[in-house]
Amino acid sequence: MGDHCLQTTNTYGDFRDMGREITCDDRYKEGEEIADWEFTYRTNLKMENSPGNRADWEAWQTSAASGATTSKGRLEAFIAETRKQTEQHADAKPFLHGTCQPNSESEQSNKETLLRNCKDNETMFQRNYWLALQGDHEAQERVAWCFQDDRPRATALDSRWPCHRVVRPDETVMCAWYLVAASSGHPKSAHSAEQYGYVYECDKKTMYERQAILGTASELFLRIYHRPIPMAR
Numbered sequence: 606m607g608d609h610c611l612q613t614t615n616t617y618g619d620f621r622d623m624g625r626e627i628t629c630d631d632r633y634k635e636g637e638e639i640a641d642w643e644f645t646y647r648t649n650l651k652m653e654n655s656p657g658n659r660a661d662w663e664a665w666q667t668s669a670a671s672g673a674t675t676s677k678g679r680l681e682a683f684i685a686e687t688r689k690q691t692e693q694h695a696d697a698k699p700f701l702h703g704t705c706q707p708n709s710e711s712e713q714s715n716k717e718t719l720l721r722n723c724k725d726n727e728t729m730f731q732r733n734y735w736l737a738l739q740g741d742h743e744a745q746e747r748v749a750w751c752f753q754d755d756r757p758r759a760t761a762l763d764s765r766w767p768c769h770r771v772v773r774p775d776e777t778v779m780c781a782w783y784l785v786a787a788s789s790g791h792p793k794s795a796h797s798a799e800q801y802g803y804v805y806e807c808d809k810k811t812m813y814e815r816q817a818i819l820g821t822a823s824e825l826f827l828r829i830y831h832r833p834i835p836m837a838r
Contacts, residue, residue, distance in 0.1 A: 780807035
């Protein structure tokens with residue numbers, strides 16, 4: 606766009622400034638990137654006051670207090686804080702199988718890259734598990750999806766990324782998490798119920814498997830919401 610940028614912040618709070626062409630330089634671009642991220646995290650929290658959105662907003666605020674002035678610095682500080690938040694909770698560690706297969710040529714030829722990316726996958730799963738235990742619906746669905754059997758899919762990449770290659774597959778736990786999300790009363794619970802029933806047919810498994818699913822789901826639901834799971838009554 607040459608020497609001009611499109612303004613992305615909304616000075617007046619009603620988007621009247623967004624899209625306005627203005628002269629820009631590197632400092633402006635840095636400021637706009639930071640403002641855009643802040644607007645995103647703030648808006649997400651306003652749209653849904655979920656545990657995940659609260660944690661992201663708190664991490665973003667902490668990144669501001671880090672003293673970083675560049676967009677790269679703020680992002681690095683934000684990521685570091687999200688890792689710190691996650692590392693305080695070890696509930697998900699028993700589900701990590703400790704191995705990780707490469708997803709790309711760069712990972713195959715560079716062990717350092719493989720280990721770094723696998724660590725990122727583990728951290729993301731552990732973060733989602735922590736948020737799921739706080740009642741975050743989106744995190745509950747992400748956790749459930751991570752436990753599905755690593756059966757062949759369209760490509761090898763699809764079958765391993767991002768969490769299947771670091772999490773032990775367990776369809777009982779997968780179905781239990783979908784049942785928890787479907788029973789939570791969240792506005793998007795219908796999607797979880799569809800995943801539980803229509804997509805993965807958890808309700809068509811053997812009686813023994815269904816009992817195991819219900820038992821796991823009941824324990825999780827009681828821990829999260831401090832009441833019996835409605836579908837277990």
